[in-house]
Amino acid sequence: MTKHTFLTLMLLGFLLPMQAQIETITQVIEPALLECRYKWVQKTDTLGTGIAVDTMVLRIGKNVSQSYPQSTFFGDSLVNTPNGGELFSKLFDAALGDTTGTIPMPMSRIINEYHYKNYPKGKLTTWAPRATVYQIEEDYEKQAWTLVDDSVKTVFGYKCQLATCTFRGRTYKAWYTTQLPYSEGPWKFNGLPGLITEVYDTKNHYHFTLVSLKQNNVTPVCFYNIRSELQPEVEKIDRITFLKQRGEFLLDYNKQYDYMETDYHEH
Template sequence: MKRTTIFFTLLLFLQAAQAQIESMMQTIEPALLECRYQWIQKTDTLGTEIAVDTMVLRIGKKVSQCYPQSTFSMDSLVNTPNGGEIFMQQMMDFMSKKRPRPGTKIINRYYYKNYPDGKFNTFAPTPIRIEENYQKQAWIIVADSTKTILGYSCQLATCHFQGREYKAWYTTEIPYQEGPWKFNGLPGLITEVYDTKNHYHFTLVSVKKDHLPPVCFYKLKAESLQEVPKKDRIAFLKESAKKNKHNFDFMETDYHE
């Protein structure tokens, strides 16, 4: 009887959470493909500690969105009725070592390629947005390089981008010039990408084509895109580095220059 009660309580909560999420979605366009990447980040300068999350990439005809799964789950929770109470209980369980720490695992950002047209927008929780020109990296394709990732035949490419050197494997078997985070512009889907110091590493773990949520703007912190104030990317990174005093650096290191 107790298990049945717990099951139906959980079911009702999940239904309420899904309804709340749907009410906060501003659809941009239908999704054609959803890819999930394992995201591993080193969290100290010695590389002895890591954080792991899932990066979701949802691709539409003109626009794509990308976000960490833990960030979305956390935002959805706190925007759900009684979500704050549930989060506090999770924190208490964490402090008593009954469960892992709740919340965002690596970074709380939402990324949109070509939204609005010709722009790349990053949304941070303050809320603020960082708007840049949407452009592909200056990739150099490595000839005679092959690797199989998730059953797809892949080829290697390299680039220098916003302060770091990156290597990326891509497959022409999935004909979308897309990838996680800001990466794009190769002749197929990026299946693995990492910087040469291996501080940040993304690896494709799943591809889904059917019954997808739309490419959308989640109105978790504001009612519309226009309500979110803009911030210069370099200024934002400098302020974040000064405020947070991390033991690791950002994916973009060009703010040092």
């Protein structure tokens, strides 16, 4: 048996118990009309020499949408298996020694947050499972977009138009298509007259590009109740306080980059 085959079989062995456990922590909110996946690239230092790459999942329903990094879901699901700690260690060791690129690290590559737009109605809820699981609730509002006339670009085969906005400390450019009439986008982006296919800040610290679409047999829009059994009640926290706590983490570990929302520096 080749090393590649062995690693693949080992990964499948981890995924089977994970799937069973995912079902126990899943609350279906509503059917999904569309599932989008975006390549998410983040600069990890001010020189732009380091990057982190992940896949952002966007699942859109009639009333609610959810958005989360694929690596976060993988790692959180793994830890929530009956023997999660042991499986995590084995998969970590396997990924560390893997030269085939088939074994992912069982942890978040960028952030570990799940965003739910219009859930509950009129609110945007962020579920942030860390050592302590936090729930952040804010008003669900669209960005103040400015549409750019005579701008055309093709993204993922769709004719797109350009829009710009300033949102919580960063200025963004977004390409959207009216061929997919969903006023949605990755992360917290929304409010354009069509699906956002590409969006990035003007410093290009964060960049999302659509890489796949699924319109049939889509997984429902779900709430994943990921938390430790040792924390039966989730801690609710306001957005600015949460960001300030994360900002202290950056200082403690001398990180040379900042979060997407930088307006916490103003408070």
